[in-house]
Amino acid sequence: MRKKLSTLAALVAMLSVAGGFAYAHAGRVTPAGSDDDRFSAITVEAVFDAGDFPPTGEDNPGDVLTFHGRVVNVAQTRTLGRQDGFCVFTETENGLDHFEVCQLVFSLRGGQISLQGTFDQTVNPNRFAVVGGTGIYQDARGQVVADFSKEFLFHFELTG
Numbered sequence: 001m002r003k004k005l006s007t008l009a010a011l012v013a014m015l016s017v018a019g020g021f022a023y024a025h026a027g028r029v030t031p032a033g034s035d036d037d038r039f040s041a042i043t044v045e046a047v048f049d050a051g052d053f054p055p056t057g058e059d060n061p062g063d064v065l066t067f068h069g070r071v072v073n074v075a076q077t078r079t080l081g082r083q084d085g086f087c088v089f090t091e092t093e094n095g096l097d098h099f100e101v102c103q104l105v106f107s108l109r110g111g112q113i114s115l116q117g118t119f120d121q122t123v124n125p126n127r128f129a130v131v132g133g134t135g136i137y138q139d140a141r142g143q144v145v146a147d148f149s150k151e152f153l154f155h156f157e158l159t160g
Contacts, residue, residue, distance in 0.1 A: 038157050045070045046083075058095035064088050065097075071106060074153075081108035087119060097121060102128070111135020115144055124148055130158060 046069035053062045065087045071080045085104035089097050100119045105112055112135070117128035125147040133140040142158040 038155065059089055059092045059097040061089055061092060063097070065100070071108075081106055083107075090118075104128075108137075111137040113137040113140050119146075125155075130156070 046067055048065060048067045051064035051066070053060055067086070068082065068084045071083050072078060073080060083104060083106045085102060087100040087102040089100050091099035098121050100121075102115075102117060102119055104115045106114075111133055113133040114131050115128045116131050117126075119126050119128075125145045128144045128146065130140050130142045130144060132138070139160040140158055141160065142156065145155040145157070147153045147155065
């Protein structure tokens with residue numbers, strides 16, 4: 001369960017970065033007040049709930065982890081929005097989650113931004129695809145690098 005929480009919190013942080021700092025400008029999604037398409041953020045709060053399919057009591061392929069949380073800037077001084085998502089376990093080892101497929105949505109001022117991809121518990125960092133958005137994020141594309149070495153830190157590399 002601890003690995004499940006780490007995975008989800010990291011994903012929450014990643015998505016929060018995209019939503020809180022980005023805005024549409026000249027057909028591109030960029031961090032507010034900058035021409036740079038690269039920015040970072042973290043998640044400081046997250047709520048997780050696991051769907052444990054038989055056999056219960058340990059991680060199994062098909063188990064689902066849902067999550068939601070508050071997204072903040074890296075300095076943790078400003079709330080940027082909300083993140084919701086889920087991951088489905090696709091591979092386990094010795095009763096523990098090893099590999100997941102995840103979908104995340106960040107609801108931010110001006111629209112939403114979506115990420116999806118795989119998460120490998122044995123690799124750091126992991127990379128997720130920015131698959132689109134709504135409102136001012138409708139042209140968002142690129143990737144997010146999730147680095148969990150010290151905190152749930154997400155580096156967005158966006159194109160529009």
